[in-house]
Amino acid sequence: MAPPPPMLMEEVLLRFPPHEPALLVRVSLVCKRWRRLVWGPSFRRRFRELHRTPPMLGFACNILDEDRMMSSFVTSTRFCSPDAGLIGGYRPIDARHGRVLLQRFRNPGDALVLWDPIADERRELPLPPRFTSRGFLWTAAVLCDADGACSHLNCHRGPFLVVLLASGSGKAFICTYSSDAATWSDPIAMEHSTDQISHCSWVQTLLVEEVWP
Template sequence: MEELEEEILIRFPPHEPALVCKRWRRLVSGPAFRRRFRELHRTPPMLGFLCNIVEDAGSYCFVPTAGAFRAPGADLCQCRALDARHGRVLLKCPGSSEGALVVWDPSTDEKLELSIAVLGRYAYNWTAAILCAACGTCNHLDCHHGPFLVVYVACGGSREAFICTYSSDAGTWSEPITTELQLPSDLVTLMPGGLALATVHEYKLCIWRKAGREDDAGWTQNMVIELESLLPRDAILASPNVVGFADGIGVIFLSACCALFTIDLNTYKAKKVFKGKSIYVAIVYINFYTP
């Protein structure tokens, strides 16, 4: 019976693609099935990651990790990946003298270009992030078709930093908010449970977390993983660097000896996922996907 077929198919793991007949394909492609599938599994799978390549400055490549997923958008290969969150990817692309931002949905190949020049502010260093506009009230199971925000942070002249936010609902950038330049030099990332810092020291992967939410809260080391037993000898001798983190599924990316490795913080297992190029940033694309 069809209702029993749906109960079986809905329990397939999101990260393991399945080949099905045409009748089942119509079933799993329906909006009701997709909604139930997301609500049951809750945590979206890692469909792939974007690598910014050292040898080819200003370009990236998309590496799929789920067999059925192949991201279109090869025309964006001259861009640089900045961020990926809630089903969307943010890229820096050559579009003007200052560059342009492109919001890209790899599952649908929808693109939206955002001009930075309209801000009218000089910046010698900047970065940007993308997120769902309903953060705090959204479960992020199927929000990549909804409204989004792009946060742009830049360093200007005279020890000045400013931040602007683009809203897809309004279709415009906000007025810049300026502050004295006090940005930290270390890269801090958001892991489940709060702010954390990952680094490699003496062949060990060390995870530091901020104790509490107060501004003056200290940092404590809460995880140390010996890499000598996980990575090849040549990778260890090349002094691996932390180049990315998969938020929500506990995976750290390490780059060493023209190869990219993942370290699973839950199982303490390592896996080589890319080779042949030196990677300085790996940005993970996480989303539910039904072809």
């Protein structure tokens, strides 16, 4: 039988199921033309646009094991980045729009680290001035900082914001890190008593789209 029309092969490959990424990798071994198609940036953009809802490929979790905090990336489908299972020494704080915010609490020292689990790329962020992760009760959120309305389908390499909420020494404050400026904003003191946010480390962050400017 005749091969599928070459011009339309991209349309066929776009309809592969997003929750089974191994299938696309396997068909890219059929011929070089298919490999170039599947691995090209325009294919990835169109694939995300067509399927819209990203598949759940895995989750990061914190496990308390005999008083030691262990972190792990658990794959929920046949997908694994090179050393995704190994995030020892890190604690996931938040995840949104293709980025995972980790706290590194071991060597070479305290830091916030932004992790792209698909490419397994890590980027270390400085801590805000006069902030130590052990001296405060705190939590943080990461979110896309792209201009205008973003579909969040292909923004994981674009600009981002980290929002940090902390309380300690009788004070509570919030500050933001912008990847564009590569610095933290000045802390904004909060009127809430520190008691009111003392449990913030245990609370999952929530993004309220309409409120965010």
